Amino acid sequence: MLMSHYLVVAGILFSIGMFGVLLRRNTLVMLMCLELMLNAVNLLFVAFSRYNLNLDGNLFVFFAITVAAAEVAVGLAIVVALFKRKDTVQVDAFTEMKN
Amino acid sequence: MQDFLFYFLSALTLISGLMVPVSKNPVNGAMYMILCLIGTAGLFALLGSYFMAALQVLVYAGAIMVLFIFIIMLINAPAETKRKRDIPSLIAAAIAFLMLTVGFVMMAMSPELNQPMPALEDAETLAAEGAIPFDGSAKSYGFGLYGKYMLPIQVMGFLLLAAMVGVIHLSKDLHARSQAMLKVKENASE
Amino acid sequence: MTQSDWIDLLVKAGLGLTVIFSLMTMAGMSVLAERKVCGFIQGRLGPNRTTLPLIGSIPIIGRAITRLGLFQLLADGIKFLFKEETVPGHVKKFYYNLAPIVVILPSLIAVAVLPFGTYTNAEGVTAPLILANVDIGILVILASSSLGVYGTVLAGWAANSKYPFLGGIRASAQMISYELALGLAIVPVFLWANAPGSDVALGLTGIVSFQESHWFVYLMPFTALLFLITLFAETNRAPFDMAESETDLVGGFHTEYGAFKFGMFFIGEYAHIVFGSALFVVLFLGGFNFLPMLADPWPAGILGAVLSTLWFIIKTAALIFLFIWVRWTLPRFRFDQVMHLGWKILLPLAIVNLVVVMIFLAIITPTAS
Numbered sequence: 147m148l149m150s151h152y153l154v155v156a157g158i159l160f161s162i163g164m165f166g167v168l169l170r171r172n173t174l175v176m177l178m179c180l181e182l183m184l185n186a187v188n189l190l191f192v193a194f195s196r197y198n199l200n201l202d203g204n205l206f207v208f209f210a211i212t213v214a215a216a217e218v219a220v221g222l223a224i225v226v227a228l229f230k231r232k233d234t235v236q237v238d239a240f241t242e243m244k245n
Numbered sequence: 246m247q248d249f250l251f252y253f254l255s256a257l258t259l260i261s262g263l264m265v266p267v268s269k270n271p272v273n274g275a276m277y278m279i280l281c282l283i284g285t286a287g288l289f290a291l292l293g294s295y296f297m298a299a300l301q302v303l304v305y306a307g308a309i310m311v312l313f314i315f316i317i318m319l320i321n322a323p324a325e326t327k328r329k330r331d332i333p334s335l336i337a338a339a340i341a342f343l344m345l346t347v348g349f350v351m352m353a354m355s356p357e358l359n360q361p362m363p364a365l366e367d368a369e370t371l372a373a374e375g376a377i378p379f380d381g382s383a384k385s386y387g388f389g390l391y392g393k394y395m396l397p398i399q400v401m402g403f404l405l406l407a408a409m410v411g412v413i414h415l416s417k418d419l420h421a422r423s424q425a426m427l428k429v430k431e432n433a434s435e
Numbered sequence: 436m437t438q439s440d441w442i443d444l445l446v447k448a449g450l451g452l453t454v455i456f457s458l459m460t461m462a463g464m465s466v467l468a469e470r471k472v473c474g475f476i477q478g479r480l481g482p483n484r485t486t487l488p489l490i491g492s493i494p495i496i497g498r499a500i501t502r503l504g505l506f507q508l509l510a511d512g513i514k515f516l517f518k519e520e521t522v523p524g525h526v527k528k529f530y531y532n533l534a535p536i537v538v539i540l541p542s543l544i545a546v547a548v549l550p551f552g553t554y555t556n557a558e559g560v561t562a563p564l565i566l567a568n569v570d571i572g573i574l575v576i577l578a579s580s581s582l583g584v585y586g587t588v589l590a591g592w593a594a595n596s597k598y599p600f601l602g603g604i605r606a607s608a609q610m611i612s613y614e615l616a617l618g619l620a621i622v623p624v625f626l627w628a629n630a631p632g633s634d635v636a637l638g639l640t641g642i643v644s645f646q647e648s649h650w651f652v653y654l655m656p657f658t659a660l661l662f663l664i665t666l667f668a669e670t671n672r673a674p675f676d677m678a679e680s681e682t683d684l685v686g687g688f689h690t691e692y693g694a695f696k697f698g699m700f701f702i703g704e705y706a707h708i709v710f711g712s713a714l715f716v717v718l719f720l721g722g723f724n725f726l727p728m729l730a731d732p733w734p735a736g737i738l739g740a741v742l743s744t745l746w747f748i749i750k751t752a753a754l755i756f757l758f759i760w761v762r763w764t765l766p767r768f769r770f771d772q773v774m775h776l777g778w779k780i781l782l783p784l785a786i787v788n789l790v791v792v793m794i795f796l797a798i799i800t801p802t803a804s
Contacts (some may be wrong), residue, residue, distance in 0.1 A: 147362070155255045159297075161265075162262050168341060170266055175266060181309070185305070192289050196362055200376045200377065200378075201376070202393075206417065208300065209401060213401075213404065213405070215304060215309055219408050220408055227416070241414075294572070302581070306508055315604070318600075319604075383637045384633075417582075
């Protein structure tokens with residue numbers, strides 16, 4: 147397939163992820179849409195790596211997946227700690243620093 | 246055959262990706278996310294990176310999403326109830342989505358990028374200076390990771406260690422512990 | 436898609452269906468073997484009365500089949516098919532129907548990368564019998580066992596009740612904890628087989644052809660023991676079957692499941708056991724090689740293919756017998772003991788074993804230029 151097709155797929159996936167982060171108020175769903183964005187970027191890396199016949203792009207996907215794993219672990223630990231304090235995961239509830 | 250696979254996999258990825266922010270129940274969203282990740286792994290395999298496809302399913306869909314599903318089920322977050330329609334936020338998100346999508350599509354249609362994928366056999370000749378030529382075998386990944394990118398691998402090890410220590414510290418209930426220790430002090434001083 | 440593309444696809448689909456069918460048959464026979472062997476261990480005969488009306492009265496063969504209990508297999512299968520399917524009203528319908536399918540899928544997917552025989556054609560060229568000879572065979576197997584965790588989690592959660600949920604969470608926590616030690620126990624095998632300059636990479640056919648001279652089970656026995664223990668825990672099999680212990684959690688994660696879906700869980704678990712045994716045979720017991728120093732006495736052509744596949748199945752059956760033997764001998768662990776064993780004992784041991792094998796290989800392997 148043409149290179150542009152892969153770019154369009156990755157671009158739409160990234161936009162969907164951003165749309166989800168802006169729209170949803172549930173912290174867990176926001177984290178999942180963040181992972182969607184990271185996934186779209188991984189797809190872009192692999193597509194460009196194949197286009198330029200360069201393995202370095204694939205190797206960077208390896209590091210991106212590892213960083214995503216670490217980030218998800220810490221993010222979910224934070225969400226659980228917040229849930230223990232406030233008994234909800236809606237982002238609107240965490241406004242203690244307002245005013 | 247490749248065309249049919251590409252259209253099928255990208256339709257799977259995009260549709261399940263769209264259902265992730267749209268579904269009301271977070272568990273449904275997590276299931277759609279797993280489907281999206283498996284579709285992306287299929288696209289990786291179409292692009293010749295079989296190692297990355299297997300790794301994506303192993304790590305992303307098999308470990309990270311399991312963690313998500315555990316947390317969603319244990320927190321038992323209810324499905325989003327009817328809250329008042331936040332129309333300005335919806336319009337803003339839709340405008341951002343459209344701008345980004347249109348920008349991407351216009352950039353993708355430019356003549357430099359509207360080319361078919363080059364053949365894999367010219368990998369040696371066409372690769373840039375100092376870059377590792379493209380090779381689908383697991384051996385070249387090993388040589389690349391532990392040869393050229395040895396330092397980032399070690400840094401990843403430390404990053405995972407730091408993440409583990411952070412998670413263990415964050416999941417200790419310090420508030421309850423400090424209350425309990427205060428009570429012990431009170432009982433001891435009486 | 437051209438004509439030859441379609442024919443190619445159909446041939447591959449047919450071969451895949453054949454392998455799946457044989458895996459399911461072996462899973463069914465291991466259900467029967469479990470009941471007979473458990474009976475013999477406990478000092479009684481297993482099922483030996485079920486007969487079919489006409490076939491059972493054939494003079495010698497009919498009685499032999501009845502006493503072996505082979506008709507019991509048929510009877511159980513038909514019972515599961517025809518029993519009334521009661522779906523409780525309080526379950527989450529979609530995930531309730533999806534969970535048994537997700538439990539069976541991993542073994543069926545991963546069996547595509549297992550080499551089970553060898554075929555020598557007329558010119559003398561030997562080729563392993565395998566559905567998909569990919570470079571990354573073991574990663575496909577690890578990925579499919581990672582996806583197998585979802586079946587138990589979904590089954591426990593879909594039932595919408597306390598005990599199955601707890602059973603599902605416990606079973607999947609156990610599976611993901613022992614996956615780590617499993618992966619670390621597999622790495623020394625690939626380290627040894629990948630001498631500098633070989634192209635075994637991560638494929639299983641290379642492991643089998645490396646074991647033509649010596650088998651890994653006596654070259655690194657501790658790794659084989661570690662792999663076996665983590666395999667017991669991965670397949671939720673005693674002494675690690677906390678999740679399904681009847682005394683504790685009623686039925687565990689499959690409490691709310693009725694006739695055919697429970698049958699699918701059952702068969703899925705045994706298919707996982709058969710697949711795990713086949714993986715152990717490929718990695719440590721030499722696959723389809725005949726004996727440690729006598730690897731390839733198989734005649735050429737179809738006969739060699741059939742004989743080597745039969746030998747592989749015999750080795751797998753021996754290992755399934757070991758599974759059943761261990762289940763009915765050892766008492767089961769408590770859940771916190773299972774977690775303690777997985778994280779605090781097996782994981783450090785696997786890492787130490789990996790380092791020891793690495794140092795050993797660094798000493799005995801001549802350094803390549």
